[in-house]
Amino acid sequence: MFPYLYKSWKNLLLLLAEKSSISKHRTRKTLTKMLSVNQKKNKRKLRKYTSKLPVYLQGLMGEANLRCARGDLDTSKKMCFEVIRQAPDAYEPYLTLSQMYETTNTKKYKGYLMLASHCAPNNISIYCRLAEVFLQEGNVLEAARCYSRAVRFEPKNTSLHKRRLELFEQNGDTKIIPIVKLTMAKHIPKKEHELILALSMDVAKDYFNQKNYARSIEALRIPLTRIPKHITKDLINMILELLLICGRYSECLDIFTQVCGFTFDVTITEENNLIVNSFIMPENLQVDLKMKFIICLIRLCSTSLIPDLINGILLEDDVEAVGDLYLDVIEALTQSGYPEEALKLLVPLVKSKNFSLAAVWLKYAECLTMCQMPEQAIEAYFTVMALAPSHVEVLYPLAMLLLRQNKRKEALEVLSQDLSTNKIDVAVLLEQMKLLKQINDWASYWRCVELLLSRHCIVLKNSEELKIAITRYTSREKITKIRAMRNFRGDNTDVETNFVSIKEPSVEDEYQIYMGILQLALDRREYSVFQKFAFMGLCSETVSKIFRDLVLKYPNNNLGWNWFAMMVMTPEDIRYVRFLEFFQMKHTKIAEIRGIMTANYELTTGNYTSA
Template identity: 35%
Template sequence: MDSELPQEGGPEKMDIEKELTNKFLSGQMSFAEYSSEWYEGDEEEDLDEADKRFEEEPQQSRQLSKILKKKRRYTRLSTALLGLMGEANLRFARGDVEMAERMCHEIIKQLPTAAEPYQTLAQIYENDSDKSLQFSLLAAHLGRADADEWWRLAGISKQRNDIKQAMICYTQATKAEPQNMETHLRRLEFVEYLEEIKFPLNSLNISRVKCYHKIVTSMSPHKGEIIMKYARMAASLYDTSTEVERTIEVLSAAFKKCPALFTPQDMNIYLEMLITQKQYQTCIEVFVSGVGIDIEAEIQTFKTATGEIEEQTNYINCMIPDNLAIDLKSKLLVCFIHLGAFNLVQTLLSDFLKNDVEKAGDLYMDIEEAFSAVGHHEMAIKLLEPLVRNTNFDLGAVWLKHAECLLNLGRIDDAVESYHKVLKHVPQHPDARRKLFTILESKGCINEALNILQQDPKFVVSPSLLYEQCKVLKKYNMLLKYLEVGEIFLSRHGTKLRHQEELIMASRVKGALELLHNFRTLRGESIHSEDDIQFADESFKIPVGEEWEFFLELYNIAFQNKLYPIMERLTFTAFLVKGFSTYRQHLEYYCAQSCMLNRDFKNMLKFLRDLANKYYGTRIFNLLGYVFNFSEECIQNRYITRLFQKDCNVVRLLFYGNNFFISGRYLIALKYYLEYHDHCREPISALLIAISILSLAAQKTVDKHHNLILQGISYMQTYRKLRKCDQEAYYNLGRAYQMLNINNLAIECYEKALKCGPIAQCSQHGVLDLTKEAAFNLYVIYKDHSPEIARRYILKYLVV
């Protein structure tokens, strides 16, 4: 029997493992969880571990299966427990099952991580399939189970539909006999079965490509055909999922075992991956060992400035086979460029440039990129010139490389011409536009440079370039253009709102864009509007605070230039910006303001209703009154009732009165005005009462017109006394007399208004004066009967 293995981790580790075993026995965790905890979450052996071990001891092929097994400890019974275990097996053989079971449990109590008692218990409970499987799994896990035992347990687990447990068993079988191809194929067959039933393999930490990779690292070199078959399959799948490092690992493992079986195509893929990861030295080693290239080199040692000794490889000579494929020659050239072997590069490049550009154009580009990466642009331009002269490579990407190379060489005018060629092929190319703008700006061609930044909104637009264009326009104080471009930039967050229902959705729901799309889908509409701008799918973002300040700048520019429709569109767009949710209260105010300035009273009323619930007070009442005067929906009684439901503010009487007055129901309006005037003897209520009475007097269906006129004039006089502002009071009296065609009294009131001072003066809004209005009304009264007097008023008060 093997000698006792050392106990790694000490007593604390043993206690943890005992605890895990007890939890599994008590049913507190599944075998999958138990196994995962035991191996500290690493269920799958490192894919290239077997290959490393093969390198360390290539001569011991007979012991390779033991070396390939994952190192872990197996607990061995002490002498006393070993005797007890033998007695238990003897009792079981004689039929004393109860005593044998008790002995096994005693051993488990003292040493729960030994495999032997579980093996016996599995036989004891062979009639109880659940317990038998439980003990068999423990015995196999804690002992040295062979592949056949793991296959048996995997089959039972699969029958019970315990997929995770079955996969663990299949994996353990491949670890038990890693060089047995049958074990790998059986696990691969199970993986393919799981793929067919759409089982989520990610939850098992296994995949088809991992199985392929494991076969490559496990097989011995004499099975080269099998290794190459699965290496190619694994490399193909890794390449599809862009796992470059894994591709290199599997191809490296195959190359170390059977380099002679690598085809030129295999070699090309392998070298391509190595170059992608900048492993140029490894590439040189592959060229020497796998391709048959002879390279003469010397290693020089030198001391750095810090005193450390470093080595440097100098490549002196290179002998290339005559039949070497051109793509491999180009890769060798790329490696020498990056390794600094320019004495060899000159010779190889001269030979390479003899190749036809039609056939080797892509390889020209690869070598040019290598030269540009190390800063040898004068060499790179030698490869680009033949490309741009060839019609097959008259492409935007080639011209971009050409332009950048010329720019690095200081040939500015030629670079400008090449950048224009790029935009001819790819009009919306953002990098080309940026570079061309920088060059033109440095040359002082500001207008031309600004035109270069302009993108056509009919095509896909780059948001990052739009933002840079905004900064430049602001820098040169082109504010209206800045506003135009900024509005386009801000629109990248959403779509144009089509009707009020969508506006309500956007203003009340955070992150409303997805809801808007669902809403349009339910209505059978297209998600996107025809005039929506399509933005490039790039992860360009600016901080929320910065974008909010950007929005405010645009809003203020639109306000200063009285572009009220743009103000309104900006605020509607801002509701769809997810990051602006913290500024929602400000947005509601800006929306109400822009709607008022744009005379969009329908939408303004919607925002004012929301604001009225939050900021109940005089300012909101004034704004609501203003909107009600212009709103097409004159019946607002229900809303007014709800607004003043909790607080019976007397101002509601004015709202009711105004609402009925606008709809032409003067008698009902007069009732509310009189009630308000009883509570608050204010000039506005007296004026409203007078206007209502005079409006009634003007109706033909009303009797006693003279009495109504006298009452109306009486309230006008009350208004004059309450309103301590002579110019306004006399002007309104004159308007009332003029409406009644009592022109002599109207003239007297207008003349008094002209002699009074202005109503008010304000540093922000200027002088509020009714002189011109009073003079014009006098002109209207006099123009038919006394044109000379009318002309005198025009010349004195109304000529600028």
């Protein structure tokens, strides 16, 4: 029947064309176009609404639906089961059965809906119903997955995307939410350009905060590709900043060309390096985009263009308004080996009202040092110290500059501390140790080390105190015994210092500092110094914690276990017994280590019997 109708329709159009002024060729062309469009529409409709029911069962299914509507549920069920028997892959009987249990039996209602969804995976309404059932049960994740299946068959349905995103946000699945947003931005109609832009920017900012710059760029590529006429200045700035961070400078030039209206004359070297020979910049370009363009050229080492660009910045832009953008250009210039050009921008910055800050002066001092201007650099460093006294990172480079000017006394004064305040700035002390090591003043260096360790160690004075340090007593007991020994000798020196530490390092940093000190003493063959500082560590609860953390992180480190055993020396101590018992559950080697530690204890105390 259908082929006959098709031919009749075609012949009718041709007949009409012959009796009119329309040419046959044009009619055939129009007919072919109409047919192709209709076939596409039919395919789309078939994909959505095609029934797998044979013709002879459609009447029975219709009757089942009618009986269900009239309330004759038993007869309707029998009819549905008969349809299922003959056509088990048709979704209609399962859908009708689910409707019978919608208000009476949620479990069966959900079960039949799931069967219907498997038989008709392209029926969006079934997934939406199923999602509502899961929501009533409180299963938000499964409801969101239902909408994910629906989106797969109707990717341009904005309402489905929104509902899915809402459910994933309600479930708190932070890993999948960016993926859902990007899928939405890729598929919803272009007329919703504001939503596409908002979704892409939101995801890009999240990835940027996670320092996942490549993913952030991919997110911003979506609106650039889909809605290039609606992209904003913020998006352009953000993608350029990300491309600069990732070193993708050729892609920056593409953005400047396609979006900002630049024109370039470039050369590609044999090493595949890109060199910009000349360019034409559009008029009235925003200053932040101009600065990013300058940074891009600096990174591409377009040496011949840089001086004119820097002079242009100084002439055209107000430093009080865009000084923060100056800093980005300065950073690029110093890192790329153009300190003289950076200095041109730094001079107006340090003279300005809004940007004459410690961080800017520090950059100015570093730039002066790179330009071989030590006297001016020293003055700049002192200005940094005046503006930000807590900025200790400036002390060491300042002291080194003073040393190069043969001002050793001034260099040491810069890094000295007033201990009468009972405060130790650990960061300053470490910088002082670095300087003393640099000038080979080892006596002063070891005194600084002793001061550094005194924060948590006993400063041992003689061999008797060293012997107490290696005994099996706890740290508190060792302190008590050393205090008693000093009182007996008439020594009123405090065993424990009362310094307040400022800028305490982390446990990991403290361990690295301590081990570096011991290694340096060993390398210099100053064994008495090595012994003193090693034994001081045996009296420290902080060092004990360090080595406990060390064996936890590296259970196969024998040296760490040796140190830990020296720190403990007391198998009866309940804290360490429990620690070893708990650790033994994860690492079988600990049982052997625990036995060795116990044997060592018996040997040191003499509580053993010979074989």
